[in-house]
Amino acid sequence: MAHERAPGLKDVAKAAGVSVTTVSRMLNGSLDLPAATKQRIDEAISALKYQPNPHARRLSRGRSDTIGLVVPDIANPFFATMVAAVEEAANDLGLAVSLYATLNRTGREVAYLRLLEHNHVDGLVFVTNHPDDGELAALINRTGKVIVVDEDVPLAMVPKLFSDNLQGGYLAGRHLAEFGHRNVLFVGGPDAMISTQRRFNGLRSGLQERFGEAFSIRRYSGEYTVACGREMARRFLEEGSPATAIFASSDEIAIGMIEVLREHGISIPDDLSIIGFDDVSPLHLFAPPLTAIRQPVRAIGRRALSLLLETNWQESEVLATEELVPVEIVVRNSVAPPSTRNKQR
Structure with missing residues (x-):
C-alpha cells in the first residue's frame, strides 16, 4: 500500500x-x-x-528565499536535467531558484559566486566543468554556503557531491573485458579533473581484474563536447590505433565520435565497440543503441539541494565532506567481441 x-x-x-x-x-x-x-x-x-522543513527555514530565515544554481551550459542535456531536478525540489520547499549559466568560464563563475557574498541568494549549488587554479576555491571558502557538485574544486572546504566515477569506469572496463577487449581507447575530459582521473582509473581496474597486466589503454584528453568527440575520432583514425573498443566518458564525446566513425565506414559494434557515460541523451534510439554508464542526474540535483539545506552553516568550520552517488551500466548493443577482420582505418 x-x-x-x-x-x-x-x-x-x-x-x-x-x-x-x-x-x-x-x-x-x-x-x-x-x-x-x-x-x-x-x-x-x-x-x-x-x-x-527546518532545514529550509534555517537556511533562508530573514533572507531572500532564493537558491543560486551555477552550471556550465544549459544546452547540455546533462546540466539541463540537473537544473530541472533542482527547480522541482526547490519549488516543493517554497524556494526560488536563480539560474546562472557560466559558459564554463572562470570569470563568470567568480561573478556569480560574488552574488552570494552580497546576499543576493541564500546559498549556491555550484557546478564547474574545468580545472581550478585556486581562484574559485579561495572565493568559495571565503563565501561559504556552497555545495560543489559533479566536478571537484579541489581546495574548496565545503560539502561535495559526485557520481561514483571510479565505479563507473570499473563497470565499463569489466564489461569490455567480458567481451575480450584488451586494447581500449579512453577518451576523457581534462586530465586534472576528478571525473577524468577516476573514470580512467576505474577502467584500468576493470580490465586488470580480468587480464592482469596483459592489456593496454590509450588515453586521449579533451573536453566533454561533441566537437571534441569528432576531433578525437579523427585522431583515432589518423593514428591507426589498435584499439578494438572505445570508452567515451560522456554522451557528448560518444555522439561526436560515432558521427565521424560512421562517415568513415566504421561499423559499431562489428568493427569497433563503444561505451558512453552519462546516459542522459536518448542513446537507446541510436543504431545500434549505445551501452553507457548511467549517472542518476535527477537524483544528484535533488540531493544537491538537500545537502545545501541540511548543512549547518553556522558551525565555525564546515567539513569538506565528499558524498558519492552510485552509477549503473545500461547494457544495449554497442559492444561485441573484437572484430576478426583486419579493417584498415
Missing part, C-alpha cells in the same frame, strides 16, 4: 489562496501579513497538519 505524500508548502498555499512564497516568508518571519491572510494560512497549516 502506498504511503500518502506529506503536505507541502504548495498545499498550504493553495488552501489559503496565497502564493507559495507568501507562506514561506511568513513562516520564516521575513514578511508581515494582514491578520486575515495570516489567519487563513494558519488555518490551512492546522487543517493539513503541515510540518515546516
